[in-house]
Amino acid sequence: MSGQKTLELRLSAPICEPSFPVLVYTSKSKKSLVGAFFCTGVETIQEPTAEMLEQICVTEQEFNEYAKGRAVKLWRISNVECFRNPVPIEKIGLKQGPQSWRYFDKEIHQVSFLI
Known part of the structure; x- marks a missing residue:
């Protein structure tokens, strides 16, 4: 959340138009x-450039261990905001944290009122 990372490495990505909000x-x-x-x-990439690795904040070895030869998704990060007070997941109706990304209901956009 320091702003150093400008790409997020994932195996998949939501099907929606950029620019979409992501809760951390x-x-x-x-x-x-x-x-x-x-x-x-x-x-979507198969092999990262040195610049991509720097933007993802991983080594080539870490990238390869994660990707295991598969194509991966790079999410472009902008407008990072750290919440002053973390929001417990129970306040947004979750009983357990997601294991990966997930879609959320429009009501969760109200999370800014919880901060």
């Missing part, structure tokens, strides 16, 4: 939403 969840300690960003584009 942590599974550490209190299982809460800790921030948000906008994904301004998604790119």
Whole structure:
């Protein structure tokens, strides 16, 4: 959440038009939403460039261990915001944290009122 990372590495991505909001969840300690960003584009790649690795904040070895030879998605990160007060996932109707990305209902856009 420092702003150093400008690409998010994932095996998949939602089917929606950029720019879409992304809520950032942590599974550490209190299982809460800790921030948000906008994904301004998604790119599918097989082999990363050195510049991409730097933007993802991983080594080539870490990338290869994650991708295991599969095509992966790079999500472009912009407008990162860290929440001053983490939002417990129970406040947005979740009983457990997501294991990966997931779609959310329009009502969750109201999360800004919880912060």
